[in-house]
Amino acid sequence: MLKSLRIIGHLIRKEFIQAFRDHQMLGMMFIMPVIQVLLLGYAITVDVRDLSLGVMDYDRSPESRQLVEDFRHNETFDLDRVMSGPDEIRDALDRGEVAAVLVIPRGFARRLGRNESVDVQLLLDGVDSNASLIAFNHARGIVESYSLDVLRKTLVGTPLPDLRPRIHVLYNPELISRFYMIPGVVVVLLTMLTTLMTGLGLVRERETGTLEQLSVTPIRTVELLLGKILPFVLIAFFVLAIALTVCLVWFGVPMRGSWTLLVLFSLLFLLNTLGMGLLVSTVAHTQQQAVFMVWFLLIFGILMSGFFFPIENMPLLMQRLTYLNPLRYFMAVVRELFLKGSGMMSFRVETMGLMILGPVAMALAALRFRKRAR
Amino acid sequence: MKYVFSTESLSKSYGSVEALSHLDIGLERGTITGMLGPNGAGKTTAMRLLTGLLRPDEGRILLGGEDVTGMRASSGRIGYMPQRFSLYHDLSVEENLKFYANIFGVRGRERRERTEQLLHFARLTSFRRRRASALSGGMKQKLALACTLIHTPEILLLDEPTTGVDPISRMELWQILLELKADGTTILVSTPYMDEADRCDEVLVLSDGIILDRGTPVELRSRFPHEIIEIEARPVGRAMRILEQIDWIGDVVPFGTRLHLTVEGGREDLDEMRAALSGEGVEVGTVQTASPGMEDVFVALARGADTA
Numbered sequence: 001m002l003k004s005l006r007i008i009g010h011l012i013r014k015e016f017i018q019a020f021r022d023h024q025m026l027g028m029m030f031i032m033p034v035i036q037v038l039l040l041g042y043a044i045t046v047d048v049r050d051l052s053l054g055v056m057d058y059d060r061s062p063e064s065r066q067l068v069e070d071f072r073h074n075e076t077f078d079l080d081r082v083m084s085g086p087d088e089i090r091d092a093l094d095r096g097e098v099a100a101v102l103v104i105p106r107g108f109a110r111r112l113g114r115n116e117s118v119d120v121q122l123l124l125d126g127v128d129s130n131a132s133l134i135a136f137n138h139a140r141g142i143v144e145s146y147s148l149d150v151l152r153k154t155l156v157g158t159p160l161p162d163l164r165p166r167i168h169v170l171y172n173p174e175l176i177s178r179f180y181m182i183p184g185v186v187v188v189l190l191t192m193l194t195t196l197m198t199g200l201g202l203v204r205e206r207e208t209g210t211l212e213q214l215s216v217t218p219i220r221t222v223e224l225l226l227g228k229i230l231p232f233v234l235i236a237f238f239v240l241a242i243a244l245t246v247c248l249v250w251f252g253v254p255m256r257g258s259w260t261l262l263v264l265f266s267l268l269f270l271l272n273t274l275g276m277g278l279l280v281s282t283v284a285h286t287q288q289q290a291v292f293m294v295w296f297l298l299i300f301g302i303l304m305s306g307f308f309f310p311i312e313n314m315p316l317l318m319q320r321l322t323y324l325n326p327l328r329y330f331m332a333v334v335r336e337l338f339l340k341g342s343g344m345m346s347f348r349v350e351t352m353g354l355m356i357l358g359p360v361a362m363a364l365a366a367l368r369f370r371k372r373a374r
Numbered sequence: 375m376k377y378v379f380s381t382e383s384l385s386k387s388y389g390s391v392e393a394l395s396h397l398d399i400g401l402e403r404g405t406i407t408g409m410l411g412p413n414g415a416g417k418t419t420a421m422r423l424l425t426g427l428l429r430p431d432e433g434r435i436l437l438g439g440e441d442v443t444g445m446r447a448s449s450g451r452i453g454y455m456p457q458r459f460s461l462y463h464d465l466s467v468e469e470n471l472k473f474y475a476n477i478f479g480v481r482g483r484e485r486r487e488r489t490e491q492l493l494h495f496a497r498l499t500s501f502r503r504r505r506a507s508a509l510s511g512g513m514k515q516k517l518a519l520a521c522t523l524i525h526t527p528e529i530l531l532l533d534e535p536t537t538g539v540d541p542i543s544r545m546e547l548w549q550i551l552l553e554l555k556a557d558g559t560t561i562l563v564s565t566p567y568m569d570e571a572d573r574c575d576e577v578l579v580l581s582d583g584i585i586l587d588r589g590t591p592v593e594l595r596s597r598f599p600h601e602i603i604e605i606e607a608r609p610v611g612r613a614m615r616i617l618e619q620i621d622w623i624g625d626v627v628p629f630g631t632r633l634h635l636t637v638e639g640g641r642e643d644l645d646e647m648r649a650a651l652s653g654e655g656v657e658v659g660t661v662q663t664a665s666p667g668m669e670d671v672f673v674a675l676a677r678g679a680d681t682a
Contacts, residue, residue, distance in 0.1 A: 003479065010476040014462065014469075021464045209460035216425050216447050216454045217477045 004223055011219075011227025015201075019231065029235065033189055033243040040185045041251050046308075047177045048134040052080040054098040056089055061109035067120070067146055071102060076138040089123065099125045100135050112150060171339045179253050183334045184307045186243045190266070191273050191327055192298060194236045198277025199290045201228050202369075207286060221370055225362075229274045236270055237263075256341030265333045265347070268354045272326035275361030282368040301327045329353040377436070378403045378560050379424075379452075379529050384433035386419055393419040394583045397433070401529065401560050406551060408574030409564035410672060416583040417564035418457060421533040424562070425454045437529075450478055453527030457534045459518035463507035467498055467517055470506055471524060478525035492520040495550060512543020519550065530554065532563040536570065548573055568669035577668070579675050586675045591668060598666045598674060600624065603635040603642065606659030613656045620647060625673050634670055 020026060053071060057064050072079045081098055083089055092098045103121035111118045122139050124132040152160065172179050205211040214224060247253050276297060284290035303309070304318070305327035311319055322328045329350035336342045344351075377400035384397040394416040401407055409417050422428040424435060426446040435443045437451065447454060461470050471492060475485045493499045496516040501509065509517065515535055522530065532551075536544045548570065551561055563574070571577045572591045579586040579594070587594060607613035610628055617626045617635060622643065624636035644661060651658050 006479075007477060010473065014465070014473050017469065018462065018464045205460075208463070209456065209458050210462060212427065212456060213460050214477070215427065216452075217474070218450060218479065219477055 004220070007219055007223050008227045008230070011224065012231050015227065015231040019235070029193075029239060030242070033193075033239045034246055036189050037182065037185055037243050037246045038250065041178060041182045041247070044181045044185065045177050046130075046181070047175075048131045049075055050078040051076055051099045051131065051135050052097070053077040054081040054083050054089065054092055054101040055079060056083040056085075056101060056103045058106040059104050059108035063109035063112060064104045067104060067108075067143070068102070070142050070146055071139075074138060074142055076135060093123060093125055096125065096127075099128075099131065100139070102139070115154065178251060179339060180335060181307075182247050182251055182253050183338045184305075184331055186240070186247055187305075187327065187331050187334050188302055188307060189243055190236060190240055190269070191301060191330075193239055194232055194270060194273040195277040195280070195298065196291070196294050197232050197235070198229060198274045199280040199284070199294045200287055201232070202278065202281035203284050203287050203290045206281075221366060225278060225366060225369065229278065232274060232277075233267075233270055237266070240266060253338060255338055257337030258341075258343070261344060262334070262337055265330065265337075265350075265354070268351070268358065269326060269330040271358030272330075272354055272361060275358050275365055276326075278365035279361050279368065282365050301325055304328065305331045307331055323353060324357065326354055326357045377401055378438055379562075380436045381424070382434045382436070384420070384423055384430050384435065386423055386428060386430050392583050394423065397423075397585065399562075399578060399585075401562055402575075403560050404555055404558045405575040406555050406561045406563060406573065408571045408577045409562065409580055410566075410568065410571045410577055410668070411564070411580035412566060412676075414582075415580040417580060418533055419583075420580070421454070421456070421531055421562075421564060424531055425452065447531075450525045451527060452529045452531060453522040453525070454531045455518055455522040455533065455535060457537065459515070459522070461506040461514060461517060461521070464505060466503050466505055467493070467509070468502040470517060470521055474521040474524045480525055488524060488526070492523060495523075495553075496520045497546065510540070510543075512539045512546070515539050515543065515547060516550070519547065523554070528558075528560060530559055530561045532561065534564055534566065536565060536567060544570075568667065568672055571668040579672060581676050587671075594668070594671050595666050598671050600636045600638060600666070600670075600674065601642075602664045602666050602670055603637055603644075603661065604629075604664040605633050605635060605647075605661045606631060607633060607651060608657045608659075612654060613651060616650055616654055616656065617647070620650065623647075625670075625677065627669065627673055629667075629669075634664070634667075636670065636674065 055068050055071070057068060068079070071077050077100065081092065083092070083101065089101050089103070093101060101123040103123065105119065105121075108118055108120070120143060122136070124135055126132045169175055202211065205214070219227075248255060277294070280290055280293045280297070284293055304311075304314075304322045304325050306322075307327075311322050311328065314322070333347050333350050336346065380400040381397055384394060385392070386394045397416075397420060399407070399420075409420065411417055419428065423430050424447070426435075426442070426444060429444045433443070434441055462473065465473065468489065471489050472485070475481075475489065480488060490499075493502055496519065498513065498517060498520065501513065506514065506517065519532070519535065522532075536547055539547065551563065552573070555561060563570075565571070575590065576588065577591055577594060578588045587597070589597070605613075608631065610631060610633065613633060614626050614628065617623050617633065622637060624638065625634075627634045627636075648658055648661070
């Protein structure tokens with residue numbers, strides 16, 4: 001036991017000497033997380049704002065101008081262009097110069113004045129279906145409240161029933177999507193770094209031949225694997241600390257949960273990514289292959305983690321498949337810890353998932369490693 | 375017991391290719407055994423079987439009378455230096471040595487002394503802080519050997535330690551091996567270089583996975599039934615073509631600017647040969663009979679195996 005610990009200690013020391021000699025790599029490890037969280041923190045947002053709007057007002061009445069004003073005051077739209085005819089509308093949409101066009105027909109004010117119903121048209125560029133859907137909902141809201149105002153004016157003096165929603169948004173009252181996305185970016189960063197580093201670590205030793213060398217020494221498989229993994233656990237926590245600092249200090253993301261819980265879950269999650277990396281390194285023959293495999297896994301891992309797209313929106317089969325994705329659990333834990341400050345009891349499924357998948361990956365890697373070595 | 379390390383009928387196939395067939399070797403304590411053979415003869419397979427990196431299909435390996443077949447040579451009694459010994463290139467000479475010392479549990483004063491001793495031994499003392507990546511090919515091999523020796527193994531298995539090494543380092547490496555032998559270390563070394571076989575106590579000539587012949591260098595040479603004529607001729611290429619046409623000349627093997635001709639005793643007609651060469655404009659220098667070198671022996675053995 002003591003001998004094992006000593007050997008693992010020597011392996012770790014060797015790994016650190018190597019890491020600190022590679023200045024480029026070291027620089028990347030310090031600077032990469034800062035840049036990534038900073039840039040992605042600004043770039044990755046699902047808020048739909050300032051969609052460029054074109055207006056074709058055939059009526060040019062005070063009433064029609066009022067409707068246009070309502071659109072102008074809404075944050076979703078940005079009134080970019082007043083149009084003069086159907087050709088221009090078509091052109092501007094085709095070229096992507098505007099994302100939406102509001103068309104107000106001639107006789108808009110006159111027909112409203114006569115208590116007739118009027119249609120206004122909203123043309124949407126549906127290429128970005130998500131943004132158009134949001135634009136659509138906002139436009140409908142604007143038009144409906146305009147319509148309600150018209151109704152009120154018409155029925156002055158008559159008491160009207162009124163149903164108004166009172167909405168309280170909990171945890172992220174201003175609905176700042178950044179607060180939701182940035183902790184996610186940190187998770188992605190941690191996953192990438194650790195999977196890739198372990199994935200490459202053993203393969204590099206295999207490529208240079210030092211692995212064969214080590215296999216005719218008294219080192220045992222478990223000691224070797226631990227010696228390879230533990231340095232990355234330390235480095236991972238270091239990177240995590242940097243990334244979280246940026247996230248809290250620069251972006252002001254609130255941390256409402258327990259730090260202890262975050263550290264514990266990070267450890268549990270690292271068991272998963274390091275296991276995955278090790279598994280890759282027992283399958284790959286060259287560092288190139290390892291990078292390719294890690295990429296393949298990461299794309300799935302990230303896209304199916306709920307990072308961008310809510311898992312509930314996926315088809316049932318895909319939803320079930322995400323249970324095999326450790327990122328899914330950690331993503332949920334980190335976001336809820338940050339914004340809700342949830343306690344241990346609300347993470348039962350996540351704990352189970354991470355506790356099963358990680359050791360399974362590790363065990364598979366150890367088995368494959370032993371077999372490959374023969 | 376006569377042998378400290380031996381094999382009985384060791385065989386290994388890769389698919390349908392038999393890499394090694396019924397290998398019987400026995401290493402005596404404090405001797406150097408050379409495994410001679412061209413690339414693909416099965417030398418590396420033999421080494422990997424002996425270290426337990428490969429499992430044999432058949433046969434046994436005995437270490438000090440104990441059956442160790444298929445067991446990793448991790449106990450420390452055996453030191454193994456693969457053909458491409460891998461140092462950690464981003465570690466220094468000293469750090470590489472220390473790392474292997476630590477892994478083998480060589481510690482404290484013993485480690486310090488052994489490290490100094492080996493650095494001195496490998497003539498690397500003044501390069502101790504240099505990164506392994508910045509060493510020359512010969513220095514790398516010497517460092518590799520030093521790493522293999524850090525735990526003072528009884529038996530040393532070296533797979534082509536001198537391949538791709540400059541002549542001076544090659545000489546130094548062999549000097550080290552001879553010193554080790556004098557200290558009682560048992561050494562098995564494989565090499566494609568025939569001249570190195572002359573320094574071994576026993577030579578195994580390996581080709582296509584079987585042992586063609588074995589014995590001391592002197593024995594092997596004495597079994598060689600031919601005479602060797604050494605001739606200096608230029609240009610070498612044209613001379614070779616002409617000589618191969620002459621019916622009493624067997625093999626023509628180039629040695630630098632000279633050629634070794636294998637001749638069955640009593641049939642040679644040197645005047646005829648000179649005339650044939652000069653007639654084609656080849657400049658002929660000295661012509662003399664020489665004793666067969668290891669390379670001549672090997673070429674003859676390999677040829678015999680082919681025609682058999």
